[in-house]
Amino acid sequence: MADTDAFFRTEMLPPKEPPLSQRGVWKWMHENMFSSIGSGALTVLGILFVLYVLASAFPWFAHSVWHADSLRQCRDIVHKTWGPGTDGACWAVIRANWNLYLYGFYPMEQIWRPNLAFLLLLVALSPILFSRLPRKMIWFSACYPALAYWLIWGGTLWISVTIMAGFAVGALVLRFLGRIAGTALGVGGAVLGAVLWWLFVAAPVATALADIVPLHLTFVPSDKLGGFLLSFITGMCGIGFSLPMGILLSLGRRSDMPIIKTSCVLFIEFVRGVPLITLLFTASFLLAYFLPPGTTFDLVLRVIIMVTLFSAAYIAEVIRGGLAAIPRGQFEAADALGLDYWKAQRLIVMPQALKISIPGIVGVFIGLFKDTTLVIIVGLLDPLMGISNAVRANVAWNGVYWEPYIFAATIFFIFCFGMSRYSMYLEGKLKTDHR
Known part of the structure; x- marks a missing residue:
């Protein structure tokens, strides 16, 4: 048999690029658009449909x-x-009609007030949305609602100051009474103290301070609000107030105390079982029958309350799903560390539940912001239907149809898409696993 010598390569082969179908755009198209015959057919049909729409609308x-x-x-x-x-x-x-779409019938000479309120809103949201900013800015965020109310509606500044002072009174009562009688009684005492302050002390104090230092802006009634200004006010208030309320409702529904659990379940199921339009009708028409004669209750405030309650019920169920996804060992670990109920929720349980619930919470917020257009049901001018109808009522623009709706839809898309992208950013930032 002839001798054969094994051959061993002594040098490395130069690297070569992968085939064209396995790199770049072609690889992405093969994996996402033409991975099978059905996928390719749907891709072609989709492209033809998009081209048809573009050719028709261009x-x-x-x-x-x-x-x-x-x-x-x-x-x-x-x-x-x-x-x-x-x-x-x-x-x-x-x-x-630019000003009409943005501000409704807000007085033109006072436009600087909502503009300033919007700029300050960006400052107030900054420390909440971005953790790299100084945490001391959160104090401005806490005071912003009172300042924004004064700027938009006007009147004396001291009304807003005394309202915020009620929350300070509640916080002081909670701090001192909670140490002595426990957290539950401390919370009850804080609520009672704040309510008593608002009912009996706030008005005389505001009047006295207004006589000493008159800080006053021209009052603008709520029927002058409209357009995107009204949508922002309703949406931001609903988002800001419904999240903490939803957290409390979700905890109450999981509570072991029968009265609290039953109350939360009845509230959540009732609100989720009726349309938002029904609640807005209730706020606009039926609520007046239950108030004392001569009592005035601002319509925008009634709408904000109903929108907040409606959104809170949905957020409560979203957060309850996040709480159910947390392993039982996390609750047992909190008990092993000797933490009481509220500390365990604040430090261990609720941060994990909120992280899990971010997509659902942001989805509720986006739906809430779009549902602000339903205020037209109670006679307020939303930017989609109310302002568009008011514009078309003008003889000069009678017959305009698509342009107002496209403009309003574009603005809503920008803000809703922004909330969606921030949700994705927050999910990536809080992601602790490396999968």
Whole structure:
């Protein structure tokens, strides 16, 4: 048999690029768009549908008119520029009614007040949304609601100050009574102290301070609010107040105390079982029958309360799902460390539950912000239907249809998409596993 020598390569082969189908755009398209015959067929149909929509809508957008005083003038400009029978978007209606869409019928000479309130809102949200900022800024965030109320509605500043002082009184009662009688009695005493302050002390103190140092802005009634200003007020208040209320409701539903558990279950199931429109009707019309004669209750405040209660019921169920997902060992570990109920919830249980519940909570917030358009049911001018109807009631713009809805939908999309992206950022930031 002839001798054979084994061959061993002594040098490394130069690296080569993977096949074209296994790299770059082609790989992504193969995996996501053409991974099978069905997937490829759906991709082709989807592309054809998108091209059809673009081909149909592009001329309308391309023939846009931004400067005109009426719909007739818009059409004359389109026909003169692109020929008779041509159709185009008349965005001049948005430009001519810009302030109406943003502020409703808010007095023009006072527009600086909601603008300042919006800028301060960004400052107040910064330490809440981004942990790298100084934590001392959270004090401004706590005081912002009173300042925003004074800027938007006006009146004397001392009303807002005394209202915030009620929360300070409640916090002091909780701090001192909680050490002596326990957390439960401390919370009850704090609520009672704050309510007594608001009922009997706040008004005389505000009047006395207003006589000494008059800090006053022109009062703007709630029926002047409208447009995106009204949506922001209703949405931000609902989001800010419904989250802590939802947390308490979720804890109450899991409580071992029958009265608290039954009350929370009845509230959650009742609110989730009726449409939001029903609650808004109740706030607008039926509530007046249960109030003493001559009592006035601001309509926007009633809407905010109902929207907050509605959102809180849904958030409570979302957070309850997060609590149910936490292993039993976490509760036992809190007991082993000797923590009481509230410390265990604050330090161990609730942070994990909220992290799990972030997608559901943000979903409720997005739905809440879009549902602010339902205030048209109670006579308030939302930016989608109320303001659009008011604009079309003007003879100059009678006949405008698509442009107001597209503009309002775009603004809502920007804010809702922003909340969605922040939710994804927060999930990534709080992710502790490395899978």
